Every structure is written in C-alpha cells, then in structure tokens.
Amino acid sequence: MTSTAPFIRSLDTGQAGPALQIGGDWTLAHYAQLEVQVHRLREHLSDAMQLDLQALAALDTAGAALLQELLGSQRLREIVQQTHDLSDERRALLLAVANATAEEEPPPPHATPSALREVLGHIGVEMEEMWCQLKELLGFMGLTLSSLLxxxxxxxxxxxxxxxxxxxxxxxxxxxxxxxxxFLVGAVVAFLGATILADFGASIYTVNLVAFSFLREFGVLLTAILMAGRTASAFTAQIGSMKANEEIDAIRTLGLNPIELLVLPRLLAMLIALPMLTFVAMLSGILGGGLVCALSLNIPPVMYLSILHDSVELRHFLVGILKAPIFAFLIALIGCLEGFKVSGSAQSVGEHTTSAVVQSIFLVILLDALAALFLMEMGW
Known part of the structure; x- marks a missing residue:
C-alpha cells in the first residue's frame, strides 16, 4: 500500500468563502511534519473557514489528535457531523478523540500561598500530629495498665x-x-549563688539555694532528662529492631502477649530505678554544692550539714522524690510505644528513636513546670 504525503491547502470556493482542504495520510509516520503546519495555521484559522476532508487518505489516532489541536474539540465534532463522505470508522475515531479531549479540563493555575498561610498551615499540621500522638499514648497507657493488673x-x-x-x-x-x-551542676549552682549573694552579704544562703533547688527540681529533672535520652531511646531501638525483624509477630504467633513480655519488665524497672537515681542525684548535687561552699565560702562541712538540717524541711525532699515515679512511667511508656510504631526500616527506627527522646523530654519539662506552679500556689 503506497503512502500519500499529507497536506493542508487553502481553496477558493467563491461566494461560500475560503476553505481548508486536508488530504493525504494523517498518520504517526508524518506526525512531525504535520505538527509544524498545524502550529503555524492554528493562529490564523478563523471560525468561518470551511473544512474539506474528502482528500483524506489514511487516518490514525495521532492524526485525529492533530486535527483536534487544529480545530478544537467542539468544531471538530461539528465538522464530523456535517461531513457525510466520512466512513463510519473515521467518524467514530474523530468523535472519540474530540469527546476524550473535551472532558480534560486544564489544571487550575498554581497560586503561591502567602507566608502567613504556610505558617498557620504548618502549625495546624503539628497540632493535629500532637493530638494523634496524645491519643495513641493514652490508649497505650490503658492497655499497659490493664496488662499490668x-x-x-x-x-x-x-x-x-x-x-x-x-x-x-x-x-x-x-x-x-x-x-x-x-555533682557538676550542684557545684555550678553553688558558685553562681555565692557570686550573686555575695553582693548582698548573704553568701550563707547559698546552702539553702543548693538544697532547695536539688531537692525540689534539679535532682529529679536532670535525672529524668538523662533517662529520657539514655533509656527511652534504648527501649525504642530494642523494640523497634524486633519489630523490623518481625520478632514481635513471632511472639504473637507463639500465643504470647508482647505488652507483658516486652513492656512490663521495662516499665517496672524504670519505676524502681528512677526514684533511686533521683536520690543519688540529690546527694551528688548537694555534695557538689558543699565542695564549692567549703573551698570558696569557707563553710566547713559540719556547718554545711548543720544548715541543711535546720533550714531544709522534709517536704522539699518529698516533693522531688514523688515526681520520679510519674516521670518514669511516662518515659517508659513513650519509649516502648515509639518502638511498636516502627514500620520496618532502619530509617524508621532512627526517626522513632528521636521522637521518643523529644517527646519524653518535652513531657517531663512540661509536667515539672505545671507541678512547680501548682505547688507554689498551694504553698508547698
């Protein structure tokens, strides 16, 4: 079968006005040649110009798409309906291309959002994520407590x-x-207190400053932050690695409870360890402050202990030590929960480990601040 070169030429039909004759093979083989002509004629083509398709030899989907690009979907559909010399196959092909391209809507222009809108949107996304994490933590807390009971x-x-x-x-x-x-933080607090209080002739109150700060706040807070960075991350990495290796699925297959097997021992160990470490932190901080007082303020250890005995009440120690189990419970829960949320890759383990540390430190500091405000208002 011989191939006929495609063409587009203008005809003078007299009183009927100018016409455009389309002929030859409008196929994929001549697509590049026809595309140049279509782009050149499309800008100068008027709606009044008639179209003659009688010289059209061969037509495929590529040629029909070029006709649609030249005439538009609506006009191509009208010309197909007005031309009676077309075969049923060509008529169906041109109508299918016209209808398909007519349904395609141009994409809306991309509007650049304002900086304020982006900031507010980011805040909204973060708040939604925080709310979802809080719900997951509360649900995991209930599941853990029921398993513990x-x-x-x-x-x-x-x-x-x-x-x-x-x-x-x-x-x-x-x-x-x-x-x-x-110990080092206690020494720093004592040194700063001695430096400031010396201007008022009240260097002796450095002992009270160190005792109150470590018994009520610094002892439990520094210990909880250390455990959040050290132990919560370890819990997440351990359980997350088991999740990635499908060991938790194997535990469930054996009929064992992962909460009972993996979470409860870590939770109980944290509940026992953190109060003990808090007590060690209180003693070390007071010892560091006592060393600075002995070297810089000429306060001997006997006098230092005497001031502690006379000025510091037991309630300050109880306020600090009673925070430790609460912090321990939250740190262990967050570390284990983030481990169970690992999806299975090394990147997921790292992301959830970081998330566990950030969440633990944030909640510890937030609860400590709220407790400090509440106890201050209550006069405790």
Missing amino acids: VTLLRPRRWRLTSLVANLEQCGLNAVPIVALLT
Whole structure:
C-alpha cells in the first residue's frame, strides 16, 4: 500500500468563502511534519473557514489528535457531523478523540500561598500530629495498665529475670553519669549563688539555694532528662529492631502477649530505678554544692550539714522524690510505644528513636513546670 504525503491547502470556493482542504495520510509516520503546519495555521484559522476532508487518505489516532489541536474539540465534532463522505470508522475515531479531549479540563493555575498561610498551615499540621500522638499514648497507657493488673494477680507470669536485667541497664549502669552530672551542676549552682549573694552579704544562703533547688527540681529533672535520652531511646531501638525483624509477630504467633513480655519488665524497672537515681542525684548535687561552699565560702562541712538540717524541711525532699515515679512511667511508656510504631526500616527506627527522646523530654519539662506552679500556689 503506497503512502500519500499529507497536506493542508487553502481553496477558493467563491461566494461560500475560503476553505481548508486536508488530504493525504494523517498518520504517526508524518506526525512531525504535520505538527509544524498545524502550529503555524492554528493562529490564523478563523471560525468561518470551511473544512474539506474528502482528500483524506489514511487516518490514525495521532492524526485525529492533530486535527483536534487544529480545530478544537467542539468544531471538530461539528465538522464530523456535517461531513457525510466520512466512513463510519473515521467518524467514530474523530468523535472519540474530540469527546476524550473535551472532558480534560486544564489544571487550575498554581497560586503561591502567602507566608502567613504556610505558617498557620504548618502549625495546624503539628497540632493535629500532637493530638494523634496524645491519643495513641493514652490508649497505650490503658492497655499497659490493664496488662499490668492482670499480671500482678498471677505471680507465675512475673518475669523476674527480664526485670532484673532491665533494672541493671536502667538503674545500675546509669549511676556514674547521673552522679557526675548532678555533682557538676550542684557545684555550678553553688558558685553562681555565692557570686550573686555575695553582693548582698548573704553568701550563707547559698546552702539553702543548693538544697532547695536539688531537692525540689534539679535532682529529679536532670535525672529524668538523662533517662529520657539514655533509656527511652534504648527501649525504642530494642523494640523497634524486633519489630523490623518481625520478632514481635513471632511472639504473637507463639500465643504470647508482647505488652507483658516486652513492656512490663521495662516499665517496672524504670519505676524502681528512677526514684533511686533521683536520690543519688540529690546527694551528688548537694555534695557538689558543699565542695564549692567549703573551698570558696569557707563553710566547713559540719556547718554545711548543720544548715541543711535546720533550714531544709522534709517536704522539699518529698516533693522531688514523688515526681520520679510519674516521670518514669511516662518515659517508659513513650519509649516502648515509639518502638511498636516502627514500620520496618532502619530509617524508621532512627526517626522513632528521636521522637521518643523529644517527646519524653518535652513531657517531663512540661509536667515539672505545671507541678512547680501548682505547688507554689498551694504553698508547698
């Protein structure tokens, strides 16, 4: 079958006005040649110009698309209906192309949002994520407490070996870093207090400053922040790695409860370890302050302890130590929950580990600030 070169030429039909004759093979093989002519004629084509398709030799989808681009979907549909010499196959092809392109709506122009709108949208997204995380934490808290209640009533299901192992990891191994950090912070607080109070002739009150700050706030707060960065991240990484390796699915397949097996030993170990570490932090901070007082203020240790005994009440110690179980409970829950939320990749483990540390530190500081305001208003 011979191929006929396509063409587009103008005809003078007399009184009927100018006409456009289309002929030859409008196929994919001649697409590049026809595209140039279509783009050139499209701008100069008027609605009054008639169209002659009698010389059209061959037509495929590519040629029909070029005709649609030249004439438009609506006009192509009208010309097909007015031309009676077209075969049924060509008529169907041209109508199909015209109808398909007519349904396509041009995409709306992309409007650049204002900076204020972007900031407000980002704030909205973050608030929604925080609300979802809070709901997940409350649900996981209820699930953990119910499992804890069921397990406590059945001593045979207690996992003492896992509890002791986690207690060693959370508590015993953390004693050096907690003691060193709080000792140094206690020395810094005493030095700053002595420097400021010396201007008022009240350097002796540095002892009270160190005692009150570590018994009520710094002891439990610094310990909780350290445990959030050290232990919550470890819980998330451990459980997240098990989730990535499908070990938790294997635990469920064996008929075991992952909450009872993985969460409760870590939770109980944290509840036991954090109050003990808080007590160590209080002693270390007071010892660091006492060292600075002895070297800079000439306050001997006997006098230092005497001021502590006479000026510091027991309630200050109770205020600090009673915060420790609450912080421990939240840190352990967040660390374990983020571990269960790992999707299965190394990147997911890293992201949820970071999220566990950030959430734990944020909640610890927030609750400590709220407790400080409440106790100050109550006069405790």
